[in-house]
Amino acid sequence: MFSFLSNLFGNSKAQNELQSIESIFNFARNGSIQEKIEYIKTNCSQMASWLSNHSDMDDKKAEEIIVLTVNNHVLKNYLIPFMKNHLNSSNVDAQLFQIERLKAKTADNIDWQLSFDAAERRR
């Protein structure tokens, strides 16, 4: 995922942002449950309160809920906005359209020049 994004977002500003997102994403994947609980306490107060009300929950289910909460929060608040922002800001289509027009115009010029040269030579 991140090697692809890294290739895609080549400029240094995006790279820095990408690195910070990557570290959060790695935390969501590999962080301990205790760290994730702390993350929830800091970033999702409602969910923290819900978990506190269900403190006698089955351990396995609690773990699954904590993992999903952190994953969803990271995707929703960091990765998806970053990708959307990048896609919105890139104007490849417009640039491609412009360059194609330029290419056609240059090709026309060459064509005209060659025809002109040929006519000159015939004279």
Next chain:
Amino acid sequence: MLTTEEMLSAWGKELHTLKNETPKKPSCELRSFTEEEKKQIRKDEKIRLKKLKKEASDKAFTEEQKRNELRRKERDLLLQEHLAELREESIQDSIRKKKKEEEDNMFYSLKAENNQLNSVVNSLKQAGENNYQKQQMLNASIATVKALGNIDWQLSFDAAERRR
């Protein structure tokens, strides 16, 4: 409070004592009792004995009733206690069920949200890939335009040279 058995036993002892106290040889006064009087005494004694027995029996019956009443109250109390425990257990059980339902709902809603977010990420990734390919095409087109520009310039230059 004496039980029936205890009363009967006490009465038995009293009778035995009375019998023992009765002189072996009747006194002159006793001897002077007529048969009719003796009959009457026995009859009175029988009545007294019957009355005592009835009293003892009534008392025993009342006590038995009291004991039964106590046992019944005790049973009622135990039953009430048991019912209260069952009610409390049922309340706790329904709270547990409700909580479990909430936990299941939370899990499934998070799971659904996760699937949705992953699908958004995949779409964005696909769009990013497309964008990347377009960028490659753009770079190639820029190179082509540059090359064509050079040719165009060269041809114009040659034509100008020839005109001179």
